[in-house]
Amino acid sequence: xxxxxxxxxMKAVSWARTAQRLRAVRASWRRRRADSAGLxxxxxxxxxxxxxxxxxxxxxxxxxxxxxxxxxxxxxxxSGAVFWGWDGADPLPSYGVAGTCPxxxxxxxxxxxKDGGWRVVSERATVAxxxxxxxxxxxxxxxxxxxxxxxxxxGPESGAEARWVQRSQVPADAxxxxxxxxxxxxxxxxxxxxxxxxxxxxxxxxxxxxxxLTMPVQxxxxxAGTHLVFHDSTWNGAVTLREGRxxxxxxxxxxxxxxxxxxxxxxxxxxxVGTPARVLHTWTQLTGAPxxxxxxxxxxxxxxxxxxxEQEVRRVVAGYKERDLPLDAVHLDIDHLAAHQxxxxxxxxxxxxxxxxxxxxxDGVRLVSIxxxxxxxxxxxxxxxxxxxxxxFVRDAAGRLVRGVVWPGESAFPDFTAEGVRKWWxxxxxxxxxxxxxxxxHDMNEPVSFSAFGxxxxxxxxxxxxxxxGGDHREAHNVYGLCMARAGFEGLRELQPQERPFVFxxxxxxxxxxxxxxxxxxxxxxxxxxxxxxxLVIGLGLCGVPYSGPDVGGFDGDPSPELxxxxxxxxxxxxxxxxxxxxxxxxxxxxxxxDEVVGxxxxxxxxxxxxLPYFMTLAHLARRTGAPYVRPLWWGAPEDRGLRDCEDAFLxxxxxxxxxxxxxxxVRRPVRLPRGRWYDTVTGERFEGPxxxxxxxxxxxxxxxxxxxxxxxVRGADGGVALExxxxxxxxxGGGxxxxxAGDxxxxxxxxxxxxxxxxxxxxxxADGEESGGAVPYPVRVxxx
Numbered sequence: 001x002x003x004x005x006x007x008x009x010m011k012a013v014s015w016a017r018t019a020q021r022l023r024a025v026r027a028s029w030r031r032r033r034a035d036s037a038g039l040x041x042x043x044x045x046x047x048x049x050x051x052x053x054x055x056x057x058x059x060x061x062x063x064x065x066x067x068x069x070x071x072x073x074x075x076x077x078x079s080g081a082v083f084w085g086w087d088g089a090d091p092l093p094s095y096g097v098a099g100t101c102p103x104x105x106x107x108x109x110x111x112x113x114k115d116g117g118w119r120v121v122s123e124r125a126t127v128a129x130x131x132x133x134x135x136x137x138x139x140x141x142x143x144x145x146x147x148x149x150x151x152x153x154x155g156p157e158s159g160a161e162a163r164w165v166q167r168s169q170v171p172a173d174a175x176x177x178x179x180x181x182x183x184x185x186x187x188x189x190x191x192x193x194x195x196x197x198x199x200x201x202x203x204x205x206x207x208x209x210x211x212x213l214t215m216p217v218q219x220x221x222x223x224a225g226t227h228l229v230f231h232d233s234t235w236n237g238a239v240t241l242r243e244g245r246x247x248x249x250x251x252x253x254x255x256x257x258x259x260x261x262x263x264x265x266x267x268x269x270x271x272x273v274g275t276p277a278r279v280l281h282t283w284t285q286l287t288g289a290p291x292x293x294x295x296x297x298x299x300x301x302x303x304x305x306x307x308x309x310e311q312e313v314r315r316v317v318a319g320y321k322e323r324d325l326p327l328d329a330v331h332l333d334i335d336h337l338a339a340h341q342x343x344x345x346x347x348x349x350x351x352x353x354x355x356x357x358x359x360x361x362x363d364g365v366r367l368v369s370i371x372x373x374x375x376x377x378x379x380x381x382x383x384x385x386x387x388x389x390x391x392x393f394v395r396d397a398a399g400r401l402v403r404g405v406v407w408p409g410e411s412a413f414p415d416f417t418a419e420g421v422r423k424w425w426x427x428x429x430x431x432x433x434x435x436x437x438x439x440x441x442h443d444m445n446e447p448v449s450f451s452a453f454g455x456x457x458x459x460x461x462x463x464x465x466x467x468x469x470g471g472d473h474r475e476a477h478n479v480y481g482l483c484m485a486r487a488g489f490e491g492l493r494e495l496q497p498q499e500r501p502f503v504f505x506x507x508x509x510x511x512x513x514x515x516x517x518x519x520x521x522x523x524x525x526x527x528x529x530x531x532x533x534x535x536l537v538i539g540l541g542l543c544g545v546p547y548s549g550p551d552v553g554g555f556d557g558d559p560s561p562e563l564x565x566x567x568x569x570x571x572x573x574x575x576x577x578x579x580x581x582x583x584x585x586x587x588x589x590x591x592x593x594x595d596e597v598v599g600x601x602x603x604x605x606x607x608x609x610x611x612l613p614y615f616m617t618l619a620h621l622a623r624r625t626g627a628p629y630v631r632p633l634w635w636g637a638p639e640d641r642g643l644r645d646c647e648d649a650f651l652x653x654x655x656x657x658x659x660x661x662x663x664x665x666x667v668r669r670p671v672r673l674p675r676g677r678w679y680d681t682v683t684g685e686r687f688e689g690p691x692x693x694x695x696x697x698x699x700x701x702x703x704x705x706x707x708x709x710x711x712x713x714v715r716g717a718d719g720g721v722a723l724e725x726x727x728x729x730x731x732x733x734g735g736g737x738x739x740x741x742a743g744d745x746x747x748x749x750x751x752x753x754x755x756x757x758x759x760x761x762x763x764x765x766x767a768d769g770e771e772s773g774g775a776v777p778y779p780v781r782v783x784x785x
Contacts, residue, residue: 023405024450030403031451031459038397038461038472045154045163050086050133053116061104062120065129072129076108076122079285080278084127084135085268086151087162093467094232095479096510098288125227125273137271143224146170147255151267164267166231166260172244172253174222175644177632178542179239180215181518183208183532186539186632186647188218188241195237195262197446197478197507199456203524203556203582206532212446212507212521214478217543218258219279221638228272228279230510233265234478264474276635277627283544284626288514290546291489292623294744296366297439297502298615299328300605301578303368303551304588306335309349310356317365319589323598326605330360331368331441331578340407341376343383343431357436366438368502371429373445373484374411377403383428387414392421394462397472402462404449413447413458416483417476418465425484426491433495439502440488442516445481446507481507482515489515499744504547504576517547519576525554525585530567531648531662537574538650541628547619549576558586561593562664562699565600569702570660572604573652575615575629600700613713613721613741618653620739620749629653637674640690646672655710655726655736656681659695659703669697677708677729679784686784708784709734711754711765716779723776725756725765727784733757738778 051068062074073090075083079102083091091101105122113119116131125145128136133150147169155162176188179195183206194210204211216231218239231237237260244256272282284290302320307313313330320327336353338344345353357367375384375393387393393412394402403410415421432440448456457477464476485505492501504517512518520536523529533550540548552571553559559567568590571577579588586592590601618629631651634643649659649671657678659671673689680687680695681704687693695703709728716722721740728734734756742749753768754776763782766774 020405020409020450021452023410025452027403027405027449028452028454031449031454034396034402034459035461038459042155048153050150053118053129053131053133056110056118058110059104060106061108062127063110065110065118067133070133072133072135074110074120074127074129076105076120076127077102078105079282080105080122080124080272080274081282081286082122082125082127082137082271082273083268084271085266087153087267089266089268091232091268091270093469095234095482096230096232096287098286098511098514102286125271137227137273139225139273144171145222145224145227145273146220146229146271153267161264163264164262166267168258168260169255170220170244170258171222171224172246172255173641174220174244174256176241176243176256176258177219177221178215178217178228178539180217180539180543181211181213181520181536181548182539183211183523183535185535186542187645190242192238192240195239195478197481197509199444199446199448200522201456203522203529203554204532205524205526205528206535211536213481213509213512213518213540215510215543216260217510219276219542221276221634221644223639223641225273226276226279226638228283230270231260231262232268232270232510233262234475234509235262235264236474236477237262276631276638277625280542280544280626280628282626284513287511287544289623290513290544290626291503291515291517292500292619293517293547294438294500294502295612295616295741296328296364296744298575298612298619299577300326300608301329301331301368301576302327302588303331303333303578303580305333305581306583307332308335310352313356313360316589317360317363319591321363323591323602325590325598325602326609327365329366329368329439331370331580333370334372334407335583336369339376341381341383342372342374342408343428345435354434354436357438361436361438367436368439368441369432369435369437370441370443371432371488372406372443373413373416373447373480374404374406374408374449375414376408377401377410377412384412387412387424390420390424392418392424394458394464394473396459397461397463402458404447404458406444406448406450411449414484415464416480416487417467419467421465422483422487422490425487426494429488429491430495439504440492442481442484442488442503442505442507445484445505446477447480479509481505482509482512485512485516486514500746508545510544513545513547517576518545519548519578520550522555522582523551525557525559525563527563527663529554530563530570533567534570534650534660534662535647537630538632541630542632544626546622546626546628546630547575549574549578551578551580553579553581553588554585555580556582556585561597564588564593565597565699566661566702568601569604572608573630573658573660573704575619577608596699603700610715612715613738614653614655616741617713617737617739620751621653621737633657633672633674637690640674642672642690643674653712655707655712657705657707659697659705661697661702667696667698668694669703671695671703671705673705678705679708679726680704681706681783684784706784707734708732709756711736711756713738713778720778722779722781723754723765725763725780725782727763727782728756728758730758
């Protein structure tokens with residue numbers, strides 16, 4: 001961007017922001033008036049509890065336990081997931097559950113328990129219900145995993161508007177994870193976490209909560225085992241966690257506690273028990289398989305709010321090419337749109353966008369477009385007029401169009417909870433494809449309406465279709481981004497049936513992995529923001545969203561060369577590897593930080609390119625098994641308490657342990673190792689776990705350790721696939737999985753499992769399966785000898 005373009009952009013933003021502030025004040029008052037007229041005020045309400053048990057009705061997979069003032073339905077599915085719902089709550093309809101409800105397990109039977117209660121025994125867990133409504137989840141051996149105390153309701157005798165609270169206890173040694181994207185740490189500390197997707201209104205850090213993607217999903221890890229619990233209500237709520245304390249003996253332990261308060265929705269939950277791998281596998285079967293991104297989306301992306309023109313895009317791409325820095329995608333922010341209006345192009349700044357896209361694609365670089373849900377509410381705007389023609393926009397309780405204020409100005413909002421609206425919106429991506437875009441970045445979809453006071457979103461009384469059931473924004477808010485992602489994904493599948501869509505979204509809810517990945521949002525520039533970036537990716541992966549990543553360098557401000565480089569090195573091992581920054585922030589091209597940073601960034605980019613076959617394998621394995629690419633260190637050893645508390649390193653698949661540098665001035669750092677032998681992938685130095693070791697972390701790289709016996713695909717010297725093998729310890733074996741790249745379509749790729757073992761003093765690699773006959777079709781490099 002030249003000086004004149006920069007001055008023009010700054011002036012435009014200054015005037016726009018002044019006008020937006022005035023509009024935001026008016027919109028805030030409009031929202032308050034709409035809610036005053038459209039919401040029924042709750043009067044005094046008496047709390048209800050289930051009362052005493054009065055009987056039970058067995059059914060396949062479990063049955064219903066009847067109480068004096070309520071009923072509890074329990075069902076164990078064939079996959080091992082356990083459902084229970086109070087007050088007649090059924091598993092469906094649900095935005096989180098994919099497709100139809102899983103079939104019940106006929107082997108699970110509701111039977112009388114001691115002290116007048118009931119229980120259901122299944123292969124993976126036992127669910128016991130006390131005579132006053134406490135629900136206890138135990139391992140098949142009878143070890144406590146979770147105890148839900150009898151719930152309480154306030155409100156009508158039945159219906160979605162009843163508020164409720166559920167208090168639970170977990171073992172004293174348990175640690176909490178999940179709840180969507182949380183910046184405070186992969187391990188959730190004591191405190192209250194809000195369940196309401198929220199734009200923080202600026203750059204955020206570890207202390208900020210809630211953020212754009214919240215989920216009522218907890219993963220609890222204890223000595224007794226791992227379990228995931230999903231409270232299936234889309235309403236606003238809050239989770240208050242308190243860690244347990246272990247005393248001198250088991251009788252003096254203080255259990256960990258969780259209190260969940262919801263403003264409405266059914267009181268129902270799903271619980272999955274097992275190893276972390278089994279839990280995520282079952283969770284994926286329940287909520288849907290993650291979409292596999294096209295191969296190019298696993299490369300390096302460069303974005304900026306404020307490229308300003310085609311010439312600037314070409315200059316940045318040329319800068320990467322001149323310095324031999326790999327680049328796979330460029331993202332265009334709202335400044336490429338005409339007056340910030342969705343599905344438009346500023347023809348003055350981007351006069352020949354399709355030609356630009358074609359030229360970049362010839363050099364292996366794809367264009368990705370931002371897509372915001374807000375549509376400028378102005379006659380003559382083609383999208384607005386088309387939306388009004390099909391009644392696509394959200395209305396208030398009186399039937400008037402709901403208007404908010406976003407970047408285009410006064411805006412209307414499509415109701416993505418209506419199937420017809422999703423289909424209409426999905427068809428609009430044809431314009432983006434015609435401009436040459438290959439991928440799509442959903443932003444501002446909490447949804448955001450700029451606000452001078454109050455919640456920066458739509459009125460709570462705004463009406464939504466909710467798949468024909470009808471309801472208001474209190475129920476629809478948290479799934480707005482999820483439904484927008486579905487609209488884009490399904491529209492692109494229809495428009496380009498031969499290619500896998502690439503969509504990632506700032507906001508969403510349970511099950512969004514079916515359609516999209518995510519990114520951190522506007523994380524603040526600084527070392528705390530770098531640490532928060534890792535927390536968000538790990539947390540989302542444990543909630544079933546395996547593809548995500550941060551804004552490398554932070555969204556705002558000017559990172560130091562050291563901070564930028566360490567963020568860049570972390571990003572190279574994240575599923576979504578993208579630099580990005582705000583309009584007023586410093587540049588994020590590596591060469592703006594000096595020649596030393598360029599050299600080290602090239603090393604990170606080359607290693608990312610070398611590992612692309614491994615990332616593609618991890619993407620397909622995530623679809624089949626639910627296992628995230630980025631995993632906490634305790635993934636394979638949840639019984640190791642030291643690993644549960646480790647938040648500054650992660651596993652990349654089964655094979656690699658990445659220990660990023662998250663603090664200034666660090667050139668050597670401690671790394672906590674899981675059990676087994678590990679190798680430094682650069683020096684070849686050997687370490688034995690479990691335990692803590694000290695590893696070199698010069699500016700040129702971050703420590704990456706390979707598990708002994710690991711086998712994974714990499715890009716070979718000839719550009720094809722090769723196998724990297726790390727020697728197992730003497731007497732041990734190893735192996736790995738390779739999913740061949742079948743292109744960016746829907747063809748099911750070939751998957752092969754390989755064994756690694758010692759034979760006659762050398763490491764032997766063999767393919768599993770009778771058809772292969774043990775032959776290995778790729779070059780093999782054995783390391784660690």
